[in-house]
Amino acid sequence: MLETKNLTIRFGGHVAVNAVNCAFQPGTLTAIVGPNGAGKTTYFNLISGQLKASEGQVFLKGQELSRLSPSARTRAGLGRAFQLTNLFPNLSVLENVRLAVQATQSGPHLRGLNLWSIWSDHRALTQRAHDILASVAMLEKQQHAVASLPHGDQRKLEVALLMALDPDVYMFDEPTAGMSHDEAPVILNLIRALKEDRRKTILLVEHKMDVVRELADRIIVLHNGALVADGQPAEVIASPVVQEAYLGVSPKDPPSGAPTGAASPGPEKLQGRVAP
Numbered sequence: 561m562l563e564t565k566n567l568t569i570r571f572g573g574h575v576a577v578n579a580v581n582c583a584f585q586p587g588t589l590t591a592i593v594g595p596n597g598a599g600k601t602t603y604f605n606l607i608s609g610q611l612k613a614s615e616g617q618v619f620l621k622g623q624e625l626s627r628l629s630p631s632a633r634t635r636a637g638l639g640r641a642f643q644l645t646n647l648f649p650n651l652s653v654l655e656n657v658r659l660a661v662q663a664t665q666s667g668p669h670l671r672g673l674n675l676w677s678i679w680s681d682h683r684a685l686t687q688r689a690h691d692i693l694a695s696v697a698m699l700e701k702q703q704h705a706v707a708s709l710p711h712g713d714q715r716k717l718e719v720a721l722l723m724a725l726d727p728d729v730y731m732f733d734e735p736t737a738g739m740s741h742d743e744a745p746v747i748l749n750l751i752r753a754l755k756e757d758r759r760k761t762i763l764l765v766e767h768k769m770d771v772v773r774e775l776a777d778r779i780i781v782l783h784n785g786a787l788v789a790d791g792q793p794a795e796v797i798a799s800p801v802v803q804e805a806y807l808g809v810s811p812k813d814p815p816s817g818a819p820t821g822a823a824s825p826g827p828e829k830l831q832g833r834v835a836p
């Protein structure tokens with residue numbers, strides 16, 4: 561479905577993403593983990609086209625995307641969460657989602673001035689937008705202006721807009737960062753539901769190891785821009801590279817009970833930890 565070959569970017573002398581070769585299959589959720597500054601967001605930016613690779617290629621369904629703009633990559637089926645700055649802050653939540661749904665469909669303009677058809681299209685778009693807002697538990701905020709939303713709702717709206725595009729590949733970069741305890745499960749449940757759709761390919765950058773353990777079919781580990789581990793969640797989590805980088809224990813230390821709590825350090829704690 562999605563593949564990166566030798567994907568590399570340098571900022572001055574610094575190699576932020578270093579020759580990453582990886583293929584992602586439909587119907588699988590791959591978690592991308594690694595210390596802060598490892599290159600995870602930059603890897604996403606290279607895939608989505610926000611950044612131009614110094615070397616290497618991105619393929620989606622066999623089509624090379626490397627020279628395409630971010631919007632052309634979106635049309636090709638890549639779904640990267642919107643930056644809310646790309647939205648219409650003074651329009652309502654519902655209007656923004658409806659516009660995103662509309663962007664994926666051939667609009668009524670193709671049918672000439674058939675008012676009945678315009679009206680029924682409008683109703684169908686509104687219904688779809690309602691369904692999406694319900695799935696992120698934001699129906700009651702549908703009339704709020706986007707600019708007035710608190711941070712957690714803005715993040716949920718980003719996910720709603722991504723759903724509206726209905727891409728083949730979903731890329732989530734720390735989707736629950738900054739969300740409250742009741743908001744995060746809404747998004748995680750949604751990602752879990754998307755995973756059931758066997759056509760979708762999901763890439764998830766996530767620091768919380770308990771979430772990764774539960775949702776991921778596969779984990780890849782980035783460190784200093786390079787792919788240093790790739791495999792089944794249990795084996796990758798047990799690997800020395802992850803034990804060292806995430807749990808701060810040497811591989812020889814005995815594991816201390818349930819790892820979930822200890823396995824969820826903030827990004828700061830991971831900074832500068834060097835994996836073997």
Ligand SMILES: Nc1ncnc2c1ncn2[C@@H]1O[C@H](COP(=O)(O)OP(=O)(O)O)[C@@H](O)[C@H]1O
Nearest residue numbers: 571574576594595596597598599600601602603
């Ligand atoms: N536009 C940029 N210009 C210069 N350096 C950058 C830029 N974007 C990212 N970097 C650097 O690339 C490295 C990887 O960053 P990032 O991908 O954000 O890491 P992660 O998402 O894993 O925390 C960092 O050292 C960061 O400072």
Ligand SMILES: [Mg+2]
Nearest residue numbers: 600601602733
């Ligand atoms: Mg990041």
